[in-house]
Amino acid sequence: MLDSKKNRIILIASAAIIIILVAFAVLRDTSQEASLQQVKSLIAEQKIEHIVQSDGYFYIKTPTGLYRIALTQVSPELLESYAVEVDKESSYLVYIVFVLIVLGLLSYAGRYWMKQQHGEEGEAMPFASLQNKDESSQVITPVESDVTFDDIGGIADVKQELQEIIEFLRNPSRFKSFGARMPRGVLLVGPPGVGKTMIAKAVAAEAGVPFYYQSAASFVQIYVGMGAKRVHELFSAAKNNSPSIIFIDEIDAVGKERDGNRSDEREATLNQLLTEMDGFEDSSGVIVVAATNKIDVLDAALLRAGRFDRRIFVELPTPVERKAIINTYLSKVPHSLNVDEIVQMSVGFNGASLAALVNEAALMALREHEMQVKMDHFYAVKDKVAYGKKKLSILSKQQKQFRARYLAGKAALAYAYGLPFEKVMLSSETIKPQIDAPMIQSEIEAHIKVLLGGMAACDIHFNEHASNVQNDLKQAKKMALEMVDLYGMGNGVVASEQEDVAILDSLYQDAKSRLSQFEPALISIEEVLMRKESITKDQIGELMADVL
CATH class of the missing domain: 3.40.50.300 (P-loop containing nucleotide triphosphate hydrolases)
Structure with missing residues (x-):
């Protein structure tokens, strides 16, 4: 837009200069002032070709030039042998018409140039018209496909x-x-x-x-x-x-x-x-x-x-399909991985997520100057790909302690109930064990207890909990309501009023009671999270061996 405006200004300035030069060349008086004696000499030597009377002067044309002399200086008898032409109309009118013609031609040339350079941008066209022209002039061409x-x-x-x-x-x-x-x-x-x-x-x-x-x-x-x-x-x-x-x-x-x-x-x-x-x-x-x-x-x-x-x-890939997809993306990545382990940790991933998972793991390996991509790299980037990574720098020490205790409670219950998960990271509060439908009532209750486990762990240790329970509590409420409304898992086939609330309260007390027995392990899990910001399922199992 700035270049277009600059070009327009240059064009207008150039046209104005040309018009001024042309007008000056055409309108300026090029005749020489002559004395009466010089005129008499020209008459005597018979050098006068033509005489025009205009604007108070005689204009005398000779082979050597054009001369002028005031009418008051010359007597009529002196020029009686010449046919003097009288210019009744001012010649300036002709000059003005000429200038207007030149101006019109320059304007037309400028508009034509703007059309060629800017797609009629030089015209005062409405924006919508310009858009329509651009849209309608697009050429549709095929895309080269290099995917097989x-x-x-x-x-x-x-x-x-x-x-x-x-x-x-x-x-x-x-x-x-x-x-x-x-x-x-x-x-x-x-x-x-x-x-x-x-x-x-x-x-x-x-x-x-x-x-x-x-x-x-x-x-x-x-x-x-x-x-x-x-x-x-x-x-x-x-x-x-x-x-x-x-x-x-x-x-x-x-x-x-x-x-x-x-x-x-x-x-x-x-x-x-x-x-x-x-x-x-x-x-x-x-x-x-x-x-x-x-x-x-x-x-x-x-x-x-x-x-x-x-x-x-086209559904989400099955384990066999996930393995084939991962092998495809790993074909150009140096590794000595057990692909089946990646398949197990990538439940629910689509093809695009699997591509991002392999790419992020490769980038992390490069950042750490590793020669090969390792399984630790995949665990480290899994949550980043699936949920997006949260920055821990915005958390105060107290907030990190609350989060570590919250995650410790959920992880301990998930391990105790045998729910599948791979790793717990301080950068994500999410622990989502795989849910395979259909589930029996005890499995649903175990999932709800895990969702409530973080809140219970904080209440035990700090006598309060933080607002980060919102998402887990919402999911727990939903599952409890589905138990009584959809699955008939309440006191009767048809749910009674507030029965889901009673189930939630009962399961929360169960989770709290179970976590009270795990206190030594919870402290250890919390310490690892505060120090390393992550802990694997196997490490949790080692810390909980004495309390189970």
Whole structure:
């Protein structure tokens, strides 16, 4: 913006200087003042070519120059042998018209130059017009896909589903000759981070066809009609380069169910998308792949036959798939790790989280100048990847003591009840043992006791607890309510009033009573946390051996 303003100022200044120079050259009087004796000499020598009377002067044109002499100095008889031309109108009018023409030409040249350099920025166009021009002039080009199925671990069932799509894109005539029709649209459904975009790219790379990527949110413009236009341009580009793949990420941003009460830009864009998919011919060679994690909010018209015919659910990876994914990311990382141990500690991780876990562990190993990535590095960065790391520097000594006691109480109960966890870190108050549904009543009660264990431990030691119990207490209340309302685990099949409160109070007293027996171990666990800011499950087991 600053460069544009500077260029405009330079252009205007240059034009003004040129106009001044031209006007000076044209308007200035170049004639020489002549005396009466000089005029008589010119007449005698017959050197006068032309005489013009204008503005109180005789202008005498000779081969050697132009001279002027005042009318009052010359008698009429002296010039009677010459045809004197009288200039009745001022010549300045002609000069002014000339200057205006020059000014207009310079203005036009300047405007043309600004159009070429700044896309009509030199014109006083409204901002919205500039935006529309920029948006509409975008050229849609395919994205180079360098991802193959070999780069994606696990998802064997998804790969099998998509293999037919790849074969169709490679050899559509084979399917056509057999009378088979491939789906026009494939909808990938799954939680964030499971690799839906990578899967679509892998399909394009395996089939060797152009890959057109577009986020659905980019279709929804604030200018009427622009979203629909971009949809049309996207499909036109894909058809012109068929066979090809169109991938629409987060399609729920534009494909939400229509309520029929309004007609906004989003609905116009959705209508255009539906129209384009209806316009596909079986031989077009274009397949639309879309991704969403909210299939329940999509408009029914998108999901009907002839549009997104095939739905593929991409779930969180199983242990076998996690192992394959981790091996893929570890292939370029120096290590001598037991991958099964990483698999066990990464329950609930998606593909993106596993990639981040391996990367963060490798970065930590580099920071510590290690030759290989070790298991300790994975334990150290796990919470950072899963929950985000909290800075301990903002905690006072008293706050750190409360947190250490809080974590010691939860960790001791989790170990005593045999709930799975790997490590406890002072940088995170979260201890989330794996919950495998369905659970029996005693397992649910054990989880609730662990959630209440931190509060109980602080109450035993400090006779008070801190506000950090909020999240754990909220989760404990939820689980107790589900026990009596959903699972029929109260005094009767149908829950009675405040029965969940009674369960919580009872379980809290049980947790407090159990932790009172663990006091020596709690002190030891707390000391390790204060000193090293972390403690493993095995270390907790050693400290609790005498109290269990």
